[in-house]
Amino acid sequence: MANKLMKHSKNVNGKWYCTSSADDSGEGCIACGVCYGSLPSIFAEDENGEAYVTRQPNNPSEETLVQEQMDACPIGAIGNDG
Numbered sequence: 001m002a003n004k005l006m007k008h009s010k011n012v013n014g015k016w017y018c019t020s021s022a023d024d025s026g027e028g029c030i031a032c033g034v035c036y037g038s039l040p041s042i043f044a045e046d047e048n049g050e051a052y053v054t055r056q057p058n059n060p061s062e063e064t065l066v067q068e069q070m071d072a073c074p075i076g077a078i079g080n081d082g
């Protein structure tokens with residue numbers, strides 16, 4: 001489970017977030033590119049390739065798409081308890 005105390009500083013406020021690479025628990029973003037490569041309407045990359053959430057999903061279908069990225073993240077760096 002992503003650590004909501006270790007969010008990337010650029011996440012918009014809200015339920016969904018990405019963790020910072022500074023989270024050394026093994027669940028900090030490793031800049032693999034999966035989430036923002038697959039769903040650029042919600043996720044973006046910073047100057048280091050790390051992911052953050054640019055806007056929260058606003059309907060059930062978008063929520064499902066974000067959930068898919070959460071499930072696909074190889075290290076669990078996407079959270080929904082923010």
Ligand code: SF4
Nearest residue numbers: 029030032033035073
């Ligand atoms: S899928 Fe996970 S590790 Fe990869 S860029 Fe997105 S948050 Fe980071």
